[in-house]
Amino acid sequence: MKEESESFIDTLKYQFLCCYPLHCIDWDAIPKGLTWEQHKQLIENTALQPLNKKYPIKISYQLNFLKRLLQQLEKHCDEVHDIVYESYCAVQQRVAKDTTEKYAYKHYVQPSLDVSITLRESKSFVAEGTTGLCSWQASIALADYLVQNIKLLRGKCVLELGAGTGLCGTIALQCCGVRHMLLTDGSHECIELMKENVLRNFREASEVNDGEYEIKGKLLNLCKLEWGSVSDMKWPNGFSADVILAADVVYDDTVFDSLTNAINYVFKIRDDKCEMLLAATVRNEHTLNKFLNLLSTLDFQYIEKDVMPLDKCNFYWDRTTPVKIFQITRKS
Structure with missing residues (x-):
């Protein structure tokens, strides 16, 4: 008892x-x-x-x-x-x-992983013209999948698109042996919030340049990236994406062209020697399928991976609406 x-x-x-x-x-x-x-x-x-x-x-x-x-x-x-x-x-x-406070905190704690992450985020789903100032369930689901499959990121350069509060990337950096993490978002407010969250969770972080940190021999960059202007992106020195991460970025079909353009561009500059892990909350099956079909027209292929069941998960998220995780590669 x-x-x-x-x-x-x-x-x-x-x-x-x-x-x-x-x-x-x-x-x-x-x-x-x-x-x-x-x-x-x-x-x-x-x-x-x-x-x-x-x-x-x-x-x-x-x-x-x-x-x-x-x-x-x-x-x-x-x-x-x-x-x-x-x-x-x-x-x-x-x-x-x-009622006058716009922000609050969430804490993701898992002693078995030696993880305790505190994120400041918006109390509203939409704030400052973006949905990225609060964490979403697909981001937590993807983080949980990554810590259960550490070999996917160990020793690699990892790019996250639409990183928002930095939840998924922060957990991956703490737990998965990432060599160089690049967190990006199209919102300046999200980048500033990520900076704050990074400094809170990585006390040992040394800021090398604006938005560039060294953390126990690992590198972390925070950069603004608008998907439609990805060709103008100034990549950090020595960064070459092995893995792309993205969570809860496929709910609005008006951005699909720019998002697939960004994905396609990164694959091309890597000569297709990279892969992507995408987590999507399935609010509308038609919208998700539209995005996957668009990827197929660009010669991408995808495999659905198993989401961690509740009794084996390290972190908690709302499972009322299903989350799907896909591994995306270019057809050979």
Whole structure:
């Protein structure tokens, strides 16, 4: 019973810190008969967790999370520890002030990988004219796939298109032995946010030039790249893409021509000696197929890869809408 309770508390901590959607949390898995000390542990591992106190996640999420937690504890326990009610009231008092805040944090923690990543991101899906200022589920899914297949990136130069907050690239750089990472986005605001997130997560990073960092012998560059102007891109010294990454970039068919142009250009300058890993949230099957068909007209081929199942994943993301991952290469 004790092991079951500790496992549940740990799982809930990681889900809370990354703002895992409340409807995805298995609230029925809460162990019956939790002790008062375990009630306290639940709060100390979520609302009062040191990461959340230093870099708080969305207040609205915290409030709704604690409300659901209270409901479950009141249903299954004779009494609920005062700290749970006190935490709920404390968060409730912060709601009005929080409405003026445009940004909050998310934390992706996985002790088995020695990973703890804190990202500042927009609380809105669309901000500053871009959707890239917050993390999306396909980016987390791709990161999870990469850490389970480290050999795909080990010792290689990796280019990410539409990197947004830098989530996927940051995890890959930490876990996958990447030699040189180039994170790009068409939004200046995304590049500035990535810089902030890089410096927060890589304390040992040494800035060689503007947007260029050395991290324990590895190189990281952050560059603005508009897909339609990829031929004007000034590539970092010594960078030659072995692998291209992209996540949640195929939801808008009006950008497909410029996106495929960018992909085609990078493959050409590498004499097709590279590959691409694309993760797509399947909101509209027709839109995804339109993009894949466009790739086919440029002599690309693709293979769908297995997404990590929930019971084997390292990070949590909303699986309500399916995510697909494709390995893309040029036909020989």
